[in-house]
Structures are given as structure tokens and as C-alpha cells.
Amino acid sequence: MTNPLAQFAPLLNADLMAAALQQHLPECRAGDWQVTGCEIQHPRYKTYRLAENRERSFLSLVYHLRGRHPAAMTAEQRILYARAYLGQRSQQAYSEAQANGERAIHLAELGMVGWHFPDDPAMPWLAALMDSRQIAELEQRPISAIEIVNYRPEIRCTARYRFAAGETEPARVVYGKTYVDQRGRTVYQNLGLLQQQPSSVADFVMPQALAYAANCRTLWLDGLQGLALAAMDFTREVEAKLPVLVAALAAFHRLTPPPSLPTISLPQHLQEWRKKADKLSVAYPAQQAKLTALLSELGQTRPEFATLGLIHGDFHIDQLLVLADGRLALFDYDELTLGDPLQDLANFAADLYNYPYPVAVIDRLVQQLFTTYSANHNQTDPQRFVWHLRGQLLTRAYRCFIQQKSEAQQRVADFIALALRPWPLAE
Known part of the structure; x- marks a missing residue:
């Protein structure tokens, strides 16, 4: 078969993909949203050494999209996680996602299956972590912003939570790092053990591990400010x-x-x-x-x-x-x-x-x-x-x-x- 990289190459061109997604995303085709820019992060190419298995190769990547609502002209950013397949394999992958109850979309013309953030096929609890009302209730203080620091689909997501100042409390930044598995518990325990050891002003400063929430597999860390x-x-x-x-x-x-x-x-x-x-x-x-x-x-x-x-x-x-x-x-x-x-x-x-x-x-x-x-x-x-x-x-x-x-x-x-x-x- 031909080189899979050559077939996937257009999907790694941000300008081409901004136009392609504008043409094929359901919300764009319905006239509800317009793509104005695209940035690509975390592409991962899965390849196979044996020629007979090369058709199973696929590309996963994250599109950070800039856009607006045509009626209100309101600027907005969205994240799309996509997997691209060779031949007609995207149809099979989409059918499997539907059978698993996932909120996936099929971009058949691009050979892609996609998920709009915070829908993640391996971390269904991620949506709750992006709900400012739920987080505010958890912390018992208002939240001014949730910012995505790093999102690696089906692996982990790090978000920055900015809590507004209250009558008796200053503004505060907390990081939430959620994992596909329970690795956060181990990180929480290890970080606590390291911070219990004697240290000096010449050592690295480690972020304070605040808590680990097993229900959402999230490690909570106190924010540090710097350059x-x-x-x-x-x-x-x-x-x-x-x-x-x-x-x-x-x-x-x-x-x-x-x-x-x-x-x-x-x-x-x-x-x-x-x-x-x-x-x-x-x-x-x-x-x-x-x-x-x-x-x-x-x-x-x-x-x-x-x-x-x-x-x-x-x-x-x-x-x-x-x-x-x-x-x-x-x-x-x-x-x-x-x-x-x-x-x-x-x-x-x-x-x-x-x-x-x-x-x-x-x-x-x-x-x-x-x-x-x-x-x-x-x-x-x-x-x-x-x-x-x-x-x-x-x-x-x-x-x-x-x-x-x-x-x-x-x-x-x-x-x-x-x-x-x-x-x-x-x-």
C-alpha cells in the first residue's frame, strides 16, 4: 500500500484543516458556527512495521479551533479531538464509538471520528470538571475562570482554576490534573512523601498536593506564580x-x-x-x-x-x-x-x-x-x-x-x- 504518512499529511496542515472543518463540522454546516483559525497539538501517529498491518495505521490529534457565532459574531475557542483512519475504517470506528455510548461525530469525508471537548472517549468525568458551577459548589467560593493548560486525549487533562477573591479570602489558583487511570493517587502519595523530607532554599520548590479525588481521578495542586x-x-x-x-x-x-x-x-x-x-x-x-x-x-x-x-x-x-x-x-x-x-x-x-x-x-x-x-x-x-x-x-x-x-x-x-x-x- 502507499505510505500512510502521505495520506495523513493534509490533516496536519492547520490552514487546510481550518477550511476542511468549516466545510464538514456539523455545527458549521448548520450555520451555527464559523471556523476562523486552527492550531494543531499532540499529533500521534500509530504505525506498524509489517506491511500487511500498515492499513491499520491511524493518526490522532487535537485541533484547537478559533471561531465565532455568525449571528452574534461572538469569538470563541473550541477543542476537537480526532482520529483519522485509512480507507473506510473510520466508519467501523464510529460504529464502535456509538455502541459504547460515546458522543462522537463522524467526518466521513475526512476519514475521521471526532469528539468535542470535554467529551472524551476514555474520561467521561471530564465534562463535570469543566462545569464551573459544580467546581464552585465543591470549593464553596466563586470561580472566575477555567483554563485548559494541557489536554492529551484519553490520557490526562490539566486545567487551571481561578477562584475569585472573597470578603475574607484572596484570589487563588488551583490546578486540577485528571487521568484516565488512578495514577493521580500514586503521584499524590509520592509528592507528599518527597515534601516531608528536609529541604533548603536551594532545592526545587514543589507544588503542594492538596487532595486526590478518586471519583474523578483528579489530583488537585496549589498554584505557583512565576515565569x-x-x-x-x-x-x-x-x-x-x-x-x-x-x-x-x-x-x-x-x-x-x-x-x-x-x-x-x-x-x-x-x-x-x-x-x-x-x-x-x-x-x-x-x-x-x-x-x-x-x-x-x-x-x-x-x-x-x-x-x-x-x-x-x-x-x-x-x-x-x-x-x-x-x-x-x-x-x-x-x-x-x-x-x-x-x-x-x-x-x-x-x-x-x-x-x-x-x-x-x-x-x-x-x-x-x-x-x-x-x-x-x-x-x-x-x-x-x-x-x-x-x-x-x-x-x-x-x-x-x-x-x-x-x-x-x-x-x-x-x-x-x-x-x-x-x-x-x-x-
Whole structure:
């Protein structure tokens, strides 16, 4: 069969989809709403290695739509979660959604099944969490706004709840993070255990876990106010924050891990990287020789030993907030793991190459990151760090592939080239 990516490509063009959804959405066809703009988030491409299974490939993504009511000309934003299928498979998927009692729509001309937020096929309780009246009754105080921070359909949704000031209470911000499963309970317990340990002003500030509501699988967190580290200038402000960041990360790695955390070993990393490289080789045959060379190098240079300890598991610049007093707040404790602390450092370093700064600038930041961490931690090994960094760059290439953002093929090639190049740290 033809390449599924080629068939899905138009669905990843925001301008094309604004026009297509205006033509095919039921509310637009009825004249009740008009699409004026479109932004695409969280595309996920599900592919299969075997040719006979490739027709089962599908694309899921979120369309953030801007629009208005034609009569009142009232501006409004809406979120549409969609799954796109090959051939006539969307009809089967739509029939299954109807049989499950889901409020889905079928955009047959686009080969899509869609759900209007907050209707989610895996989180039916999400609608209640978006009802300001119910939330106000729960908190016994008026609510001024509910804002969607991050919505990953069928996985989780984070919302910001702004409570208005009362006669005796100041205005307040609370975050609600709801999950498809009961993971929020574990995050709530782990975060509480970490916050019970002695800390200093140099450590990361952790958001206060307020409660976990099992009925709606939601973790409630107290809001923190500050400036996103990723919004700062890399060449000046971020670089100046590296000593504070690294000292806090080293202190985080010395915390006592909560019990029963999963473990990620070096052989497990290598196994996962091999799976990613296999799929990339099928999607981009021109990269196959380079991927083979990268996997060979990762296999030959795999460290024999790493001391396992508490790691964040998803440590990157978007997880950090600079507070008014200059301290750094760290968010998102979903992926806490027992692993090699250098994984966190390499994850942060690899993610920096996603930003539109010259490679030489990022190289300098990565060098400073490792040098400063080495001075704060007594378990550093440049070869082991570079091994993790190369694997994390391969992971970034894989994410570019499954997310299919603009210029995905070139970005995949760039990340593979970065992973393959000589790294002075390893010499």
C-alpha cells in the first residue's frame, strides 16, 4: 500500500484543516458556527512495521479551533479531538464509538471520528470538571475562570482554576490534573512523601498536593506564580540560571525515593531505543544506515554499571518555573523512577536542541550543564552522560516522527546527525 504518512499529511496542515472543518463540522454546516483559525497539538501517529498491518495505521490529534457565532459574531475557542483512519475504517470506528455510548461525530469525508471537548472517549468525568458551577459548589467560593493548560486525549487533562477573591479570602489558583487511570493517587502519595523530607532554599520548590479525588481521578495542586524558564533568553537568562538549576537537581537526586517506584535500567534503555530506531528505519529508509551505526555505537559503549537513585523521569525546561524570589519550581511528578541520575541531565540537555538557537549556543549550555553538575554530584561519568544524551536525541527523533510536526523528516535527520557526531565530553 502507499505510505500512510502521505495520506495523513493534509490533516496536519492547520490552514487546510481550518477550511476542511468549516466545510464538514456539523455545527458549521448548520450555520451555527464559523471556523476562523486552527492550531494543531499532540499529533500521534500509530504505525506498524509489517506491511500487511500498515492499513491499520491511524493518526490522532487535537485541533484547537478559533471561531465565532455568525449571528452574534461572538469569538470563541473550541477543542476537537480526532482520529483519522485509512480507507473506510473510520466508519467501523464510529460504529464502535456509538455502541459504547460515546458522543462522537463522524467526518466521513475526512476519514475521521471526532469528539468535542470535554467529551472524551476514555474520561467521561471530564465534562463535570469543566462545569464551573459544580467546581464552585465543591470549593464553596466563586470561580472566575477555567483554563485548559494541557489536554492529551484519553490520557490526562490539566486545567487551571481561578477562584475569585472573597470578603475574607484572596484570589487563588488551583490546578486540577485528571487521568484516565488512578495514577493521580500514586503521584499524590509520592509528592507528599518527597515534601516531608528536609529541604533548603536551594532545592526545587514543589507544588503542594492538596487532595486526590478518586471519583474523578483528579489530583488537585496549589498554584505557583512565576515565569517559565523556557520563555527566557537562552544565551543570557537561562545560562545564568544553570548553577541554581543544577544544584537543585543534584539535591533532588539525593532525596530518599518513595517506595515501590519502577526501575529503568541501562539495558532497558537500549531495548527501547532499538524499537524506536526500527520504526524510524521503516518510515525513513534513507536514515537506515545511520540508525544502524548509532545503535551499534550505543550497544558497544553501553556503560556496565550505574548507581540507581531517584530521578524525575521527564526532566526538561518546560517543567521549570522561576519564582519571584529567584527559586525554581519543578512540576510533573508522573514519571518518578529509580534510574541513573544522568538520565535526567541528558534528557534536559537533549531537549534544548528543540529550541531555535544555534547549535553552538546549545552545545555551550550542555557543556556547562554537565560541568556544573559534576561539581555538585559525586557520581558523574562523561562517557555515561554522552551515552544517555545520544539515546535521548534518538528519542527526540522518534517523537518528531510520531508527532509529525512541520518539517518532521528534516528534524528526524537532524537529531540522528546530532546523536552520531563526536562529543568532546566523551573523549
